[in-house]
Amino acid sequence: MGERRKINRAVTIVEGRECNQPVANELRDTAIAMGFDAKVLKKIPSTNIAEGTLDEVFSDCVIWRCPVEAKNTYETERVISYLQNSGKLLINAQPAGGRFFSSDKYFQHGLFQLDPVVKEHSLEMHMALSRENIDDLLKRKKLKYPFLLKPDFGTRGEGIILVKTKADLDKVKKFSYLSTEPYVKSTYDWRVFVMGGVALGAMKKQGDMADVANFKSRASGRKRWNEDDINVMEEIGQLSVHAAEVSGLEYAGIDLIRDDETGKFIVLETNIAAGWQNGFREATGISVPEENINWFSDRALLFESTTYKAVKTYCDRRIRFLTRAGQKNYNEIVNHERLIKRNREISNFDLEHKNMPLVRRLSSAYALLHEGRVTKEELAKIKMLIASIEEYEISRFGNFIGKDSGSLEDSILRTAYYIAVKEKLDAKK
Secondary structure (H helix, E strand, O other): OOOOOOOOOEEEEEOOOHHHHHHHHHHHHHHHHOOOEEEEEOEOOHHHHHHOOHHHOOOOEEEEOOOOEOOOHHHHHHHHHHHHOOOOEEEOOOOHHHOOOOOOHHHHHHHHOOOHHHHOOOOOOEEOOOHHHHHHHHHOOOOOOOEEEEEOOOOOOOOOEEEOOHHHHHOOOOOOOEEEEEOOOOOOEEEEEEEOOEEEEEEEEEOOOOOOOOHHHHHHOOEEEEOOOHHHHHHHHHHHHHHHHHOOOOEEEEEEEEOOOOOOEEEEEEEOOOOOOOOHHHHHOOOHHHHHHHHHHHHHHHHHOOOHHHHHHHHHHHHHHOOHHHHHHHHHHHOOOOOOOOOHHHHHHHHHOOOOOHHHHHHHHHHHHHHOOOOHHHHHHHHHHHHHHOOOOOOOOOOOOOOOOOOHHHHHHHHHHHHHHHHHHHHOO
């Protein structure tokens, strides 16, 4: 994995919006209580941007919640470019499409279509643009009553309009920055927090059932409780991880509903700077600020170390967030309990071809070592494979194998095989 520098346990929380200062301050206070130096940055001085002295402004760990005052968007782009190339541990400073100012809902749904998992659990959205455009969508049967008009930018259910009939549509006078979305009858909503490629937990909510158009009530939840159905939690957790990954977010609050008629879960949006002040901690017992700082601690240890033991320590610390199947697979492999029956010739073929999927190459190395009769040539191939893996970047989500590996669940088999093979090689020394 190469030589790595020491990460200072200090965090900068970028949050310029006055309404979100309580969230930022709680993050800061939590970080300090957990042994970090911490500060909230409301404004990035233009002088530091112009003179290229941003090292004076940012700590080694940065939580990007919302860009702060700048003369223009180019200043923000310069800051982001600096962060992305600084070697710092970052949260949400690399969102897909460069969405550093907001969570554009219409743009998000375009991203959802890129992920084969989320695509099947998302809704078709169209830009509203004008009354004529909506009439055309209705005429072409791309839209039907009832439907929603949703602001592209907004939080807490504000500005959402339920359009049941043409008469409702006639009342709408302004269509700019609105998108259409099919109306789905759903008794409950869910908020899932994702951190570092894993789902931390889920809060189930119910709004004002007497008024289905009261979207503020739905967003906040008149009733809130922990999602304790493990099957539901695993399904929405995996959906949320994929939604965060395709959105390019290490940290996100994911909003979901379930269609009362079909039972299908639907991903509504990813929130780039989600807060937990809506009762999430009270409902689930999970402290999102602590998990944010824990993630920095885990990542720093992984970033600084050059041994596979650090990789295993990282995985062991985060294994609690995986599904039951993920935990079982991981433990079987790292404990050398998985039996793989693979022809020796096929295993050698797998090792020799670099275009073979990595999990296949690693599992073949694992199978050969488990047989206990490895030739010098086979051992050399396995060592070359491991050496090449140890030159990989650690992904920004904190998973070891592959810079683009998003969720820990997706990369767990590859990482588990790496750990097991490395331990076998060390035992042969």
